[in-house]
Amino acid sequence: MPAIITNKFRIHNSEQFHESFSESSANNYYLIIGRPQAYGTSTRPDGRTENEGTDSAPILPVDDVTEEFYHFDDAIAAKKITSSDISFVMPRRNWTTGTVYDMYRNDYGKRITGTTTVKTSTSGASNLYDATFYVKNSNNHVYKCLDNNSGATSTVEPTLTSTAILETGDGYKWKYMYTLTASQGTSFLSTDFMAVTTNSNAGSGQSSVISAAVNGALDIVTVKTVGTGYTVSGGASSGTITGVPIRGDGSSGVASVVLDSGAVSSVSVTTAGSGYTLAYITNADIIAGTNAGGTGTGAELDVIISPKGGHGSNAVKELGGFYVMLNTNFEGVEAGSGSDVSAENDFRRVALIRDPNSSGSSASATTLRGTKAIRFAASPTPGTFTSDEEINQVSTGAVGKVVEWDATNRILYYIQTRFNDEGADSNGDITAFSGTSVITGQGSSATGTPDTGFTNNVNGASFTSGYSASELDADTGDILYVENRAPILRATDQTENIKLIIEF
Numbered sequence: 001m002p003a004i005i006t007n008k009f010r011i012h013n014s015e016q017f018h019e020s021f022s023e024s025s026a027n028n029y030y031l032i033i034g035r036p037q038a039y040g041t042s043t044r045p046d047g048r049t050e051n052e053g054t055d056s057a058p059i060l061p062v063d064d065v066t067e068e069f070y071h072f073d074d075a076i077a078a079k080k081i082t083s084s085d086i087s088f089v090m091p092r093r094n095w096t097t098g099t100v101y102d103m104y105r106n107d108y109g110k111r112i113t114g115t116t117t118v119k120t121s122t123s124g125a126s127n128l129y130d131a132t133f134y135v136k137n138s139n140n141h142v143y144k145c146l147d148n149n150s151g152a153t154s155t156v157e158p159t160l161t162s163t164a165i166l167e168t169g170d171g172y173k174w175k176y177m178y179t180l181t182a183s184q185g186t187s188f189l190s191t192d193f194m195a196v197t198t199n200s201n202a203g204s205g206q207s208s209v210i211s212a213a214v215n216g217a218l219d220i221v222t223v224k225t226v227g228t229g230y231t232v233s234g235g236a237s238s239g240t241i242t243g244v245p246i247r248g249d250g251s252s253g254v255a256s257v258v259l260d261s262g263a264v265s266s267v268s269v270t271t272a273g274s275g276y277t278l279a280y281i282t283n284a285d286i287i288a289g290t291n292a293g294g295t296g297t298g299a300e301l302d303v304i305i306s307p308k309g310g311h312g313s314n315a316v317k318e319l320g321g322f323y324v325m326l327n328t329n330f331e332g333v334e335a336g337s338g339s340d341v342s343a344e345n346d347f348r349r350v351a352l353i354r355d356p357n358s359s360g361s362s363a364s365a366t367t368l369r370g371t372k373a374i375r376f377a378a379s380p381t382p383g384t385f386t387s388d389e390e391i392n393q394v395s396t397g398a399v400g401k402v403v404e405w406d407a408t409n410r411i412l413y414y415i416q417t418r419f420n421d422e423g424a425d426s427n428g429d430i431t432a433f434s435g436t437s438v439i440t441g442q443g444s445s446a447t448g449t450p451d452t453g454f455t456n457n458v459n460g461a462s463f464t465s466g467y468s469a470s471e472l473d474a475d476t477g478d479i480l481y482v483e484n485r486a487p488i489l490r491a492t493d494q495t496e497n498i499k500l501i502i503e504f
Contacts, residue, residue: 007129010322013504014088018324022083027354028363030078031328031498032472033341034370035349035484036403037074037388042419045428050419058348058484071351071482072474073417075370076403077341078353079334080363081326087188088196088321089501095135095143097155101172102131103148103220106305122151129320136194140180144311144318146220146304147173161205163212163312165219173220175311177319178206187327190499196321206315213310216250217272218279218303225300226263230286231293237262242270243290246303250276253303257286264299279303326352326500332492340367340460340471342413343494344404345387346487350498356477363472371403371413373461373468374433376448382410383446390421395437397425402441409458412439412448433467 020027039052039059053059061067102121109126110119121131133145135158143158149171156168158176166174178197180189181204188195197204232239238259246253246269253273258266264286281301287294307318315321334341356363376382385391385405391414392399400414401422416423416430425431433439433450440447450466461468481500488496 007127007320007322008317010504011317011320014322014324015316017502017504018086018088021081021086026083028356029081029326030353030356030363030368030472031081031326031500032071032075032078032351032353032370033330033347033349033496034071034075034351035347036076036345036415037401037417037422038487039348039484042417042422044419045424053484055348055487058486061482061484067482068479069475070418071349071479072370072470072472073423074349074415075351075470075472076345076347077330077334077370078356078363078368078472079328079330079341080366081328085187085327087184087325087327088198088316089188089193089323089325090134090196090319090321091323092190092192092194093132093135095137095154095157097157098153100151100153101135101145101148102133103145104128104133104175104304104311106307107302122148129322134177134319136180140185140189142177142180142194142197142315142319143174144177145172146175146311147171147222150222163209175219176205177209177312177315178204180204188325188499190325190501193323193325193499193501195325196316196319198316206312209312210314213313214272214274215308215310215313216275216277217306217310218246218250218253218269218276219272219306219311220304221246221255221267221269221281222302222304223264223267223299224302225298226265227283227296227299229262230257230259230264230296230299231262232259233291233293235293239291241286241289241292244281244285244292246273246276246279246281247285248276248279248303250274250279253279255281257289262296264301267301276303277305279305322504324502324504326498326502328498328500330490330496330498332494334367340369342371342404343490343492346489348485348487350481350483350485350500351479352481352500353477353479357473358471360473363477365471368471369413369461370470370472371415372400372433372470373463374412374414374439374448375451375454375458375463375466375468376410376412376439377451377454378410380447380449382448383441384444385412385441385446385448386444389441389443391439391441393433393437393439396431396434397427397429398431398433399423399425400433406459410448410451411458411461
């Protein structure tokens, strides 16, 4: 059975996701950075190997049940994403002189009468949202192209912000939609995407555009076939026929038809009317115009139907805002030296998680530490552990990998993955570090004795008997997105800005 899922369903999904950050029973979303260890070939306890690519060419993440568990093993930190960190976005299109832009039409993809051929845009798109029908100018004003002057090149940049239809000297007609605010320009404007603003964005200029929108108003009529033999009163074959009614299910629409040597050269809407979802102008309407000569045949005109609510009433739906951008910053160490967000190691993975737990309850803190930690006793003086080296504890057989050594507070932050020499012990088990037995670094030969008498908070880490669990509870919530990438080095005076674009 022929069927489609419409673009409105995509927009619906983007709206639901967007709302889930701020509705009364909102979800909690966190962006995780992880994978401090290099990519390569890792060995499982059962002897099987897994090739994860290289740091310069990591492999594509796998979407299966077990992989979701693994992403918790080497998490470094998580940062909460708030409602102010998200925006509807769409592909960025900067206005550039000499470009032929598509015009907005209601019928892209529709079969042309009497054929199986579908209507396409000037660029060949058979879907409105694939067409290049909107632009951002140099002042961050966003416009829809309502008429591209029969596929001519655009040479005059639209700049005005009036709510009326803007006609530039190159014959293009534009509809001003909104202006990107300074905040949107900073947070939600990338090389490839730009924010789709809503009326809630103060300073966007959108309120007046929405107020001026008229549901079912008509703005553009194009000439499909020019016809022959048309005249104005008195018999002249060139001139303008006024008072041509626009038929359909709306009311009050009126057009003027310009003739050139008996053919229809252009049509302009003189009264936009309202309520149209179906509109047309017949040959009889043309020759019966207010000052028509009563002759002519063969002209075919296409009346362009505006979107629900009228042009400018809902930018997200009109421009195809079925993308949502999440913009998150990891700033230095975030919560103090050596605590929630380590700056002493690199990361190779970014993941989006929904509704994780922390310490057995729904996570709500701004940042969460993903590593485990051990507090060492002052005596004997612990050695200097190095990042990424293997650590062992003879009494338990526990194995881990160093993420950071905080010498000032004598705290070792580490991870335990499900591979040999990274977390699995000689028996193939993931065994926890515990007790007072010495822990040794296999690369540095540094040693340290856990301070099991220490129960306190240091730099946000809560210790019980010298040990601190990850603040991100393993295997809770849902991993929604995973990206493997080349190593990103961190520093205490550095900010990583991560823009994640989700397409629905």
